[in-house]
Amino acid sequence: DQQVKQNSPSLSVQEGRISILNCDYTNSMFDYFLWYKKYPAEGPTFLISISSIKDKNEDGRFTVFLNKSAKHLSLHIVPSQPGDSAVYFCAASWGNKLVFGAGTILRVKS
Amino acid sequence: DTGVSQDPRHKITKRGQNVTFRCDPISEHNRLYWYRQTLGQGPEFLTYFQNEAQLEKSRLLSDRFSAERPKGSFSTLEIQRTEQGDSAMYLCASSVSVGGVDTQYFGPGTRLTVL
Numbered sequence: 182d183q184q185v186k187q188n189s190p191s192l193s194v195q196e197g198r199i200s201i202l203n204c205d206y207t208n209s210m211f212d213y214f215l216w217y218k219k220y221p222a223e224g225p226t227f228l229i230s231i232s233s234i235k236d237k238n239e240d241g242r243f244t245v246f247l248n249k250s251a252k253h254l255s256l257h258i259v260p261s262q263p264g265d266s267a268v269y270f271c272a273a274s275w276g277n278k279l280v281f282g283a284g285t286i287l288r289v290k291s
Numbered sequence: 292d293t294g295v296s297q298d299p300r301h302k303i304t305k306r307g308q309n310v311t312f313r314c315d316p317i318s319e320h321n322r323l324y325w326y327r328q329t330l331g332q333g334p335e336f337l338t339y340f341q342n343e344a345q346l347e348k349s350r351l352l353s354d355r356f357s358a359e360r361p362k363g364s365f366s367t368l369e370i371q372r373t374e375q376g377d378s379a380m381y382l383c384a385s386s387v388s389v390g391g392v393d394t395q396y397f398g399p400g401t402r403l404t405v406l
Contacts, residue, residue: 213392213393215394215395217397222399223399224382224384224397224398224399225334225382225397227395227396227397230392230394232392270333270334274393276347277322277324277339277346277347277393278324278336278339278347278349279334279395280336281335282333283331283333284331284333
C-alpha cells in the first residue's frame with residue numbers, strides 16, 4: 182500500500198532551467214510534507230517542508246506547492262544547477278513517522 | 292560536525308550472525324528514529340524513541356530486531372540471526388519539536404550486506 186507516490190523515476194533538465202518534481206499521496210491524515218535530497222552513499226538531507234494548512238513555501242531556489250484537494254505536492258527548483266543532481270524523496274508525516282515515496286533521480290545537464 | 296552520526300558505515304556479515312549498529316543523534320534532539328532503505332525504494336520506518344522510551348514499532352521490526360536508547364542519548368539497533376533479506380541501508384534520524392514542527396535529520400546510514 183503505497184501512500185506516497187513519486188511516479189517519475191527520473192528527470193533530466195538543462196542547467197538554468199526549472200526542475201519540477203511531483204508527488205501524490207492518498208492519506209488525508211498527513212499533516213506535514215517534506216522533501217529530502219540524497220547523494221549516493223549518504224543519508225537523506227532535508228531540503229524544504231510545508232504544513233498541510235499552507236499551499237506554498239519558498240526557500241531560495243526551492244519552492245514547494247501543496248494542493249490538498251488533489252492530494253498532490255511538487256518541488257520547483259529554479260534555476261537548476263549541476264550540483265542539484267541527486268535522488269529527491271517526498272515524505273509525508275503521520276504521527277511520529279515519515280512515509281516516503283520511492284524517489285526521483287534528477288539529472289541537471291550543464 | 293554536530294549532525295547525526297552512525298557507526299559502522301558498512302557491515303558485511305554471514306547469514307546467521309548477529310550485528311549491532313549505533314546512532315548518535317544531534318545533541319539537543321529528544322526524538323530518535325530508525326528507518327530501513329532497500330534499493331529503489333524510499334526509507335521505511337522501523338521504530339521511534341522519545342528520550343529513552345520506545346513509543347512505536349513498525350510491523351517490519353520482527354522479533355529478531357531490537358532497538359534501545361538506554362539513556363535517551365545514543366541508540367543501538369541489533370539484528371539477531373541475520374538473513375539475506377536484511378541486507379539494506381539502515382538510517383537513523385533525530386528531531387526536536389519546535390513550534391509544533393518536527394523535522395527529522397538523517398545520519399549517513401549503515402549499509403548492511405548479509406552473505
